[in-house]
Structure formats: structure tokens, C-alpha cells
Amino acid sequence: MSGRGRVPSGQPTIADVARHAGVAVSTVSYVLSGKRAISELTRNRVLASVRLLGYHPNAGARALASRRANVIALVLPLRSGIQVPVVMQFATAVVTSARRHDHDVLLLTSDEGPQGLHRIAAGALVDGVLVMDVELHDVRVPLLRGLGRPSVLIGLPADTDGLTCVDLDFHRAGQVCVEHLAGLGHRRIALLGAPAAVYDRGTGFAHRTRAGVVEAATRHGVEAVTLPCEENAAEVRARVVELFARQPELSGLVVQNEAAVGPVQATLAALGRRVPDDVSVVAVCPDQFAEHASPRLTSVPVPAEEIGRQAVSLLMRKLHDEPTPQVTLLEPRLTVRDSTAAATGTPAAYDGRAAAR
């Protein structure tokens, strides 16, 4: 009379495997998790049954019983001024790394905002959270602190206390670009940066790069101008023209704006300035992009893949209650290609007080 009979799911359960292998359910569980010693003989019988029946543990049941979902959340930005290909690279690196740690990735967009994070975490849908594109004073930071689940940030907020953050060392990246140009003898350079909105909302990487550029320029006695730059061709052209109007002797350009790279090259060509003969260009952009430009660009790539991998492994460490550093900054590396060359300008152009500006 008890036949309440819900339809069986179709998928074999751990009980089916146990029955088929002639062991207890718990034994199957221990074989699969390896949390207790099981004899070779039993293990093999169980594994054979698993394969034969095509058994896959039910994720919900597992999560419920073990209090671990084996899923992490990835919060991606979808705003303007975002380097789309970098985000994609990053996302795929995260998914791939997470899989290596036997986790899946739940995708969230920033626009669901803080309460999205809360919902996910409180509902135990995910064990931890990866947040990308963190701003200096990000509203999500306080939330993350009290989330009750481990999290790792990509990017550096102003106050990193109690957090775990990973990012490229953009300050150093700015320096590296300048040092490269300075080493080639360039004495008047400019940084063509991200759109103004990106600076305005306090996005760390833009500010840090600019600071690095300015600092290194000062240190090397190089005159440096920094300018934000929108992402449309006309605007880029205007900015470049403006730069050369302000400083005709300009011979080095650092471009941290993927969308601007093409237009910059076009504009320089139109102005009759050859790259790298008259103007050297260093870009902060993905390697692939730099390779495909013409001439191939000397660049400092954002190592999205490595940041992704690092972020995941830091998060895994936190999930296992292991200690993690608060801040992990990756060393930038500059790849020299065909867009930079030694300065040819008259040395007189460098009058010794260039660093003053």
C-alpha cells in the first residue's frame, strides 16, 4: 500500500551501484571519495559496477549531504571600457582551472549586484566566489567580507584587509613600458589610457598604470603626458593629434586601450609618422592582439590565463582553510616586437629639465 511511487529518475543511484556490486552504499561512497581504506578487491568490483551502470553522483544530493557544492561563482563585468578579449581569456582559464580542481563555475554578471552574490552564497549554490574587475572602492567588498564564504578578487581595492586579491602589477607594468622607451633614448612620451569613465569610477589598473608611468618617467628624466582615451576611432585620432600638437617632439607612446591601438596606428600613418622609425609604440594588450597588428607591437600583455589560474588556486586553498597571501601581484613582462626602436631625434631635444613637467 506504500506505493506512493514517484517516478524514478532514470539515472542509476549509488544504491543501484551498491546492489550491483554486492556491497553497502557507504562502501561505494568511500570508494568514490577515497576517504576510507577499501580493499583492492572491493574497490575494483565497485568501480566496475560504476562504469557498467554509467553512474554519476547526483550533484544536489552530494551538495546537501557534504555541504559542499563543488561549484564556484565567477562574477564578470559587462561594462564599457572593459577589455573584452581579456575577460574571455580569463573566464576560460578560470573554468579550465576549476575543472582541474573538480569544481564547476557558475557565471554571474555584475549587474545582478550585491544581492546576487548574497543569494548564491546563502543558498549554498557555490562554495566560493571569484570577483573580477574590482574597483578601488567597490561596493561589493564589504559584502564579500561578511559573505561567510571564501572569495578571491581580481584587481585591487583600496583596502585589501582581510581579502585575497590577485592582479597584474600594473604599476610595475607602467614602469616597464617607460623603462623600455627610456632605454631606447626616448625623452618625450605619452600614455594613452583607458576611457575617462574607467578612471572616474576608480578602476585600479588604470590608476596604477598611470602612476607607474609617471613615477618611472620622473625617475628617468623623461617627460610624460598621460591622457584618457575613448574607444572610438574618431576620438582616438583627435587625442593623438592633440598629443603631437602639445608636444611635437613626442617619440614614444604607451597605449593601454585595446580598441585604440588600431586607430592609433592609422592616425600615426596619416600624420606621416612612421612606427617605429619616428614614433615607438608600446601597448598593454593581449599577445595575440599585438601579434596581429602591423607592425607587430611591442607589448606588455595582461596575463589573463595566469591570473585566472592563480585566482582559482587561491580560492581552492581558502576552501581548504589554508592560509593565503592578501595580495598577489604578477610581474609584468615586456615582449619586444617591431613597434619600438631607438630614438633618432636630435639629442638637443632633451634639455635636462624635461623631468620637471
Add this chain to the structure above:
Amino acid sequence: MSGRGRVPSGQPTIADVARHAGVAVSTVSYVLSGKRAISELTRNRVLASVRLLGYHPNAGARALASRRANVIALVLPLRSGIQVPVVMQFATAVVTSARRHDHDVLLLTSDEGPQGLHRIAAGALVDGVLVMDVELHDVRVPLLRGLGRPSVLIGLPADTDGLTCVDLDFHRAGQVCVEHLAGLGHRRIALLGAPAAVYDRGTGFAHRTRAGVVEAATRHGVEAVTLPCEENAAEVRARVVELFARQPELSGLVVQNEAAVGPVQATLAALGRRVPDDVSVVAVCPDQFAEHASPRLTSVPVPAEEIGRQAVSLLMRKLHDEPTPQVTLLEPRLTVRDSTAAATGTPAAYDGRAAAR
């Protein structure tokens, strides 16, 4: 003596809510799901307790009991020749729509391959699957057919039997571009397409666009050349130069390759061909991209957002066992901007047998 005492999770459970509201657990459940009538009075008491305690249902428990995870999988490509920004737009549209249907999105990359899909589906981690970038003879298609979970494909495989597919009508898109150019009087045009690899692996959109272009050209008595095109600037330049070598009278260009658009414009400028005075250019690319180019490009955008929304709502329909059409093709729309204009070439150039080729 029963105090086996696992640590309580910290999060309030449905039992806590029930106790606090002075009702049965099932009543709380019914209030929250709305699956049975509950009096206004009780409902309000329960909802108040929910808010007060900050209750969020446990996703795992819910999935286990209801056999629905309220999660869908999104399989994204990470191969070359992929229009990255389109993919991103698409992904965010999917996440946003899914949230509107009270679902979350699990991100998979194609490289985990078929067994990744199987793992996810068999483990009941997701209720349904969205697969992007489907090829004509995609290995995943047979798998999807036997997956036991609903799925929706973005893109059109050769055989759509028993499937549900959404895509832009690329064949029509090809036609629309040609019709626009033909309408402006252009009689010799070319399609600069995706990288050769994309055609080789049988990616539907590339083939369909090309077919549409060829078909419409034939129909309108326009001479059309189609050429694949790699994504680096030097290669693009070579292709464009080649095109004009083969056909000096060329006055219309359809570009279906986002990365090529910039270099195409640069090359045309270098060849002394003005856009749109000498050559009209139509691009198949995101609107944003077309807006940011200079001159602004007449374009047929891939409506990633709408495809994403459609895909999600089709999947939801399948999850509720409602019937869905096998193929949903979205009508392309062409936006005229500044890169196309009436042909100025000598009418003599059109000798009446142009359609022959």
C-alpha cells in the same frame, strides 16, 4: 544520547522559518513556491519570518527534492575565429534572461567536450543545456539527442531533426548586404569572410553567409568574389590588395570578420580608395563596433542579445515540456551608416554578363 552533533550550517533552514512563523514546514514551502493556496494571513506571517531570519532556500536540498536544479549550462567556444565580443554579449544576455526565469548559469567551455556535457547532465547539476557555436557536423549533436535533458543550440547543424536551434538568418544576412550594395548600383563586389579554418571546420554561419551573398549576387546580376580572410593585419592587407588586383572595378565590400574591419579600412586608405566614395563597405559585426569605426560602418549586426534571450526562453519552454520549433531564424536588419554610398563608376563597367561568373 542522540547528540551526534554535526555543526549546524549557520544559515536558517525552512524549519527555522516554520517554527518562527508558527506553521508547518510544508506551509512555508507552499508559500514560497505558490503551488497551493495559502491564506493571506498565513502568507504574510511566513514572509515576515523569511525576511526577518534572512532565509534563503538551500539550493542542493531543493534540487534533490524537486529534481530541478534551476541551473542551465552554457557551453561557450574558445576557439580561434570566434567573434569574442559577440560571445560576451551573448553570454551576458543568457545570464540576464536566465535570471529572469529564476535560473542560474553554469559555464562550460567546449574543450571539456562531450563528456563534460554528460557529466553535468547525468549529475543533475543542470536542467538543460545551451550550446553555442555549433558546427554543421558537430560531434555534440548526437550526444545532445541522447542526453535526457532539454537543449537549445545556437547555430545550425546540418541535420536539425529533433533539435531546437536559434540563430541569425545568415543566409538572409548575406543577401541583405548584397541587396543593399546592388541597390546602390554596385556591380562588382566581394565578400571578405572568416578565416579559412572557420569554413573548413564547417561552421554554419560562414557558409550560410557566403551562400546568401552568392545567391543574391546571381539574382541581381552582380559579380561577386568570396574570399576567406585571416585575422592579422598583414594578411588582411594582402587579401584586399589581391581583390583589387583581380577586379580593379570592385566597388563594394562585405566584411564578415570583425578583426579585419580596421585593417581593411587602413588598406583601402593606403590604396587611395576612399570609403564610401570609391568603395562601399558593409560589415557583419556588432553595432557598437560599427559605431566606433571611422567612417561609421553600414552593418548587419549579429543580434547576440536577442539570440541569447530567445535561446533561454526556448529552453525554458522545453523545461516545461512545451513544444518548440525546431529552427528559429532571426531576421537580419541592416543599418545604413556612413560607409556605403551610390556607385559612381562608369555604367559601362557593367557589361550585362556580370552575373555569369
Add this chain to the structure above:
DNA sequence: ACGGTTTGTCGAAGCGCTTCGCCAGCGTCC
């Protein structure tokens, strides 16, 4: 030969939720 470990396995108690069946109380209709 006998306590004491170790090793391998089992049974059962949940994890937090949904859903089914049941029933008390009411208004309704001949």
C-alpha cells in the same frame, strides 16, 4: 592462547527541501 590494534565493511542517521495524502472546518445545495 589472549588482549590490543588495525583494516575493511556495514547500517543508519541525517542534510534541507518538496510533495503527496489527509483532514478539519465551512459554506452550499437539494
Add this chain to the structure above:
DNA sequence: GGACGCTGGCGAAGCGCTTCGACAAACCGT
């Protein structure tokens, strides 16, 4: 006024898994 149908609510049985404690059996040293 008794049979009937609704409404609103309750209790309990799972969903499929993990994990704890128990416990035979094998193995040890003495």
C-alpha cells in the same frame, strides 16, 4: 440536515548522498 465540495493547513515520506560509530575479522606481540 446530511452529503458534498472547497480551502487552508499539517505530517511524513522520501530525494540520493556523506559520514559517524560499530563491529567482525585478520594481524600483532608476547
